[in-house]
Amino acid sequence: MTDPSEVLSLAKRRGFLWPAYDIYGGLAGLYDYGPMGAEMKKNIEGYWRQLYVRQEGFLEINCPMLAPKEVFEASGHLKEFTDLVVQCTKCKLSFRADHLAEGLHHHPSTLKREELWGLLVEHEVSCPECKGEITEPASFNLMFKTAIGAGAAGRDGYMRPETAQGMFVNFSAIFRLGREKLPVGAVQIGKSMRNEISPRQGVLRLREFNMMEAELFIHPDKKTWPRFRKIANDKLLLLPGGCDCAVEMSIGDAVEKKVIKNEALAYFIWLTWKFLTELGIDGTRLRFRQHAKTEMAHYAVDCWDAEALLGYGWVELVGVADRGCYDVSAHLTHSGADLTAFERFDEPKEMELDTVKPINSRLGPLFKGKAGKIAEALSAVSPDQLPKGCSEIQVTVDGEKVNVPADCWQVVRVRERVSGVKVVPHVIEPSYGLDRILYAVLDHAFHREGEYTRLRLRGLVAPIKLGVFPLVSKDGLDRIAEEIFEELSILGVSTQFDDAGSIGRRYARMDEIGTPYCLTVDYDTLKDGTVTLRDRDSSEQVRVNRKDLASLATRIAQNLSFEEVKRGI
């Protein structure tokens, strides 16, 4: 197993990532990406975009990180996105209650407030810093709060804790731009923020982090995916809820045996596997763990985490969940906007429909001049969206929310010829933790032989695709190497020129940042225009024609293997 401190030390030394603001003493939970890390992050995002946007046809959008309170009232984050925190009565420091209970319970984070407090009291847990007495656990909201605007026009705002809400609130635009058909998918790549009480474990728990999230809006009764059959025989390591050990199972079998709830969910579990293994995550240290019923949000239909075995143990990299109709319904109810998809029938049908019928004789006296508009708004409400046995309906009229009591309307069943019906879409959400994925790729690529470190990054993620060296800095070799470096750079290839020290030391520097191939301009180059290409992992060499380097670089970025290099050139 790789030692995280060794990976983090290499990452800092060679410019992948390092703790931010160290000249001011640092700030826990914030990291900088250096030049190698930024390049690698861009490569990961690019490949993810290739899969989700180009191949699967999801629509990419970018929403602000800052959002008004209403968004998180609707999503439930304002009330529920909390950790239980205790404070030391002496030194006043705060701690996560479940962290203090580690070792006292198998899964302290699943405990309720009272259970956790009971456990801490029973074991006489005190402040880990000063041994002072601790307070009872209290809920602490993990969203960063700020004020938008000045004075009375100011509003409370929160930094988003996930990118997902931006896609839910934009469902209507996404549906329209996706040509008004289900399924339609949206993706977003961006930062989110969580005010963690005690960030730890390098980049695994950051206060500001990068996510890649996809939201597939899908018909509740048609959770299929066109390309599913093509991949149904691929086998993954699955750890179904309640099982003790992972089993290898084809994705087709998993759906047939109802291990995974539906085909669309299974497809995106497969796509996650494909994505992670292409990046270089070792398939034998990658499993998909199903959430236990108790672990899932109450509304979730099914949820699977992609977990990789790292130096820290098993770490969640991606969550793939069928969230039912929860998200869209929540915003529909809170905003009053019609966030439904219109499912158009091939031809109009006679249907029995429940509708809300306003009782004008009651609305008039109660709402006076507004009664007409309220009646109209009531008629537009779909009874399916009403909670069972609800005693009033909230409608939005002229931007104002109005509660209409139950004696002002009734639900009646009518028979109508309709061209289609409104559907509140379900959501299947693959949510990727980019920083964790990048770290996991480093962890699985890290190899030490004695003092020699080799980062076995695949060409797809490697920050530098080719090292370019002159054998010696004379006789025009340096000039040719510089020319090659410039030609490749202008074509957009990420290369590094190095003429400092022995060839061996230059190889070592490149091996440490995971550069898959290095080319050396030598005296034969002057004669026949070929350069030496050296493979990082085997140290084997072949000669390659200079004019083939550009297309070679393109193929390196597509995970070209050295066997293919040898065959192809």
Add this chain to the structure above:
Amino acid sequence: MTDPSEVLSLAKRRGFLWPAYDIYGGLAGLYDYGPMGAEMKKNIEGYWRQLYVRQEGFLEINCPMLAPKEVFEASGHLKEFTDLVVQCTKCKLSFRADHLAEGLHHHPSTLKREELWGLLVEHEVSCPECKGEITEPASFNLMFKTAIGAGAAGRDGYMRPETAQGMFVNFSAIFRLGREKLPVGAVQIGKSMRNEISPRQGVLRLREFNMMEAELFIHPDKKTWPRFRKIANDKLLLLPGGCDCAVEMSIGDAVEKKVIKNEALAYFIWLTWKFLTELGIDGTRLRFRQHAKTEMAHYAVDCWDAEALLGYGWVELVGVADRGCYDVSAHLTHSGADLTAFERFDEPKEMELDTVKPINSRLGPLFKGKAGKIAEALSAVSPDQLPKGCSEIQVTVDGEKVNVPADCWQVVRVRERVSGVKVVPHVIEPSYGLDRILYAVLDHAFHREGEYTRLRLRGLVAPIKLGVFPLVSKDGLDRIAEEIFEELSILGVSTQFDDAGSIGRRYARMDEIGTPYCLTVDYDTLKDGTVTLRDRDSSEQVRVNRKDLASLATRIAQNLSFEEVKRGI
């Protein structure tokens, strides 16, 4: 001139960008990028990265948006990054004082607090909403503030108002990773936030916005750039400070005549011109305006804004400034970290140097046990970094700041053989407003002929490179078109398949989102494997072999013209 409301209406309708959170009534100053906008934004970022990272060799880093207070104490933002704001005593709304003074003065934003207040009083300006009395202008800091962590361990944090500070505080890492040589450049692409009092003008003044910033750390006496000579004859429209109208001048002349202060600054003004015109900004509506002395920050050496003429008037898109040593000095002084570059001489030199000499007989009694460490820290201080006539030196010992009075040290001149000297680098900063640039490209590309809208986006920025149509959805034409669409998508080309409605309507849809070329699969395709390629701007058509489409798409993304298409195929 293009009407901004027409551009914004198209942008919303076709999925470029739209005001965020509209289902909750919106939030001024926040916009979403839709699928077309996100793709276009990515194209602009990609080309900028190609120029700055690949061609000029800048190192890309990514820093957090959240920063501790210390960073902005050092940078001056905490004290100076403010707007003057008045409040209505009746309705309590806040307004920017300079906005209320518009029409009363040529440049109200340049006025001092008292002058502005005098002007508002003189003209009896009242609340624009309710005509209530307004308060005297007060300073309002434009940074979004939040609390990091909980309880006593919590710290004040601010969302960055620019990406630049992350690069300044990381100067040591950048210098080291850049092989310890000046000049060395860093870039960052990312979001920043400013709590604008009254955001307006679409995406020109946002509360959350995207920047692309470059910081070139350069030797104060060597502000040159290697590729300058190659571009010295290119002509730009320059508007030197104090002049009334722009003059066309070669960039070489501008440096020679000292219109632009130095070669490096001039090079990045040129690079900005190159960047913007390649994106499609019309060169005749693009000028570089030099800041007047009164407009520049006191420390700035020279500053030029790239301004484009849009429907809103002349709008700043990019600022290119020589900021002197201000930024690095500020963090060096505040953090105590050694943010200097070591300039190594070719061979050691005898030099007369000023050094700080601790007076141990005074330090001992005053600082007791710490005196040794303080003496050491004092010896490391470079007298150049001390303000003139300073009466004490602040040093950092064991993480604690200590002020050492003037009688405990003296500055002495010594003669020494040294291998190099420490240099506080100057900074040349090209700072690009990404949202404004994207909007400007839309503005300059927008063409209406009657009811017909054509977005003349260049291939480089166009969100969709190729539209793919079957002439009719039968006889296998649709299947071939789908195949082509899938092949191109898998190669990463951004295309759109469209088989809905007449060919004319499909062209119209593509013209409106700026797709440079559309290809149609027709009956000839079945015979000879060619498709019809239609040019957006001329509506001319040529036949292209199906197997050439992938390389064609690559060249479209490099601004291939239709003349070249016709010649090349």
